[in-house]
Amino acid sequence: MKVRFLGTAAGGGAPQWNCGCRVCEHARREGVSRTQDGLAVSGDGASWYLVNASPDLRTQLLATPEIRPPPGTRDTPIRGVLFTSAELDHTLGLLGLRETTALDVYATASVHDALKTAFPIEAALGGYTRVREHRVRDGEPFDLDGGLRVTTVVLSGKRPRYAAALPAGEWVSAYRFETSGGVFVYAPGLSTWHTELVTGADVVVLDGTFLTEDELGPDRPASGMGHLAIREVLPLLGAHPGPRYVFTHLNNTNPLVLPGAPELAELAEVNASVAADGHLLEI
Template sequence: MKIRVLGTAAGGGSPQWNCGCPECEEARATGRSRTQDGLAVSGDGSAWYLVNASPDLRAQLPATPELRPPAGTRDTPVRGVLLTSAELDHTLGLLGLREAADLDVYATAWVHEALTTAFPLRTVLSAYTRAHRHDVRDGEPIELAGGLRVTATVLGAKRPRYASGLAPGAAVCAYRFDAGGRAFVYAPGLATWSPEFEKAIGDADLVAVDGTFFTEDEMGPARPASGMGHLAVRDQLPLIHARPRTRFLFTHLNNTNPLLRPDAPELAEVTAAGAAVAADGQLLEL
């Protein structure tokens, strides 16, 4: 199995265009920018599936050798897109895929509903391409091209702001990918380390987990991380330390997260727990 990390920042990227926090100022000064979170997974190195479609996808795809079309063609190694949520930073990139002849989109029924009603992205896409809906259900494996098996685990019901009028449901999920006897779990939106999540990561070799905020109060007491559907990195570290056989990478870092700085003292805590921070463009092979 191959995993290409496309982006590792939360919504808005790093630096965020309207933010002058120390992390954003440091990113501007050094040029150490990060694009918005997403990745591509393949079971055989030929058929690739995007996991989330950020607004930065237009820049991420040409920068990724495995995802470029063969010379002289309008073909693509991308076979579909899996969405972990209906958040804008996970879905706006779908509009940039409108030139595709066909587009297979995998998500929970709740996410598909949000993208049909509250944010009619599917209606817009249908004017340009054939977007095929595939519902993923909690705990039910789906076989994909290239020998890839994917299983969704529902993590929570946190709704995007634009969909606050919809009834709560399976709004956020993680995906477990299995191929060739190896397993990878992707969970950029983890509100709690639930028994269901613990089961999903089970014997996984690699887990890319929610690194949005380093601490619960990073955005101030009025905006706790848990209130925004994210389990703080520091609160995950003891749980990660208890699983030394699994490799953990933090992704989906908010622009305020000190882990964005390579000299941050907080990185020592992450390393001590046996984890690391994912990097844009990183290639992982299992």
């Protein structure tokens, strides 16, 4: 299995266009850029699936050699898109795929509903290409091209702010990808610990939005925004050795946005690291 990190930042990216905080300023000065969260995964290196479609998707696709069209064709190795949530940083890029002839979209019923009503980009996309909707369900495995078996793990019912009027449901999920070569788990929005995510996994990608619970100040705790802070997770990783752990979806306030941050040493103690845009994992 191959996994290419397309983007590794939370909403807004890093640096964020309207932010002059210490981390964003440092990132600007050093030329550090993290685009918004998403990845491409393939079981056989030929058929690829996107997980999330960030507003930075076009730039991310152009930077990823594995998903270029075969020379002389108008075609794509991208076979579909899976959504972990309906948040804007995960879905705004969907319309950027409208030039394709057909698109398979995998998400929970709640996420599909949001993308057809409160934020109807899936419906709009239907005017340009054939959208095939696949409703994924908690714990029910499904098979994708290239020998990928995927299991959805529903993590929380945290709705996007634009979808506050929609019913409660399965709003945030992780995916567990399995091939004969190993198990890869992608959980960029983790609000509470789920041991089943890490059991038997080779690599687990976790929510790295915030380093600390009070990173945005005492009035805006990470847990109140649906994110388990990295420092809350590290002891749990120590208690579940075995997988390699990687944090992604970093907010621009997180000091780990910057390469060489001293806090990386805390992660290394529990076999954890921070993802970088363009990083390739082979499992």
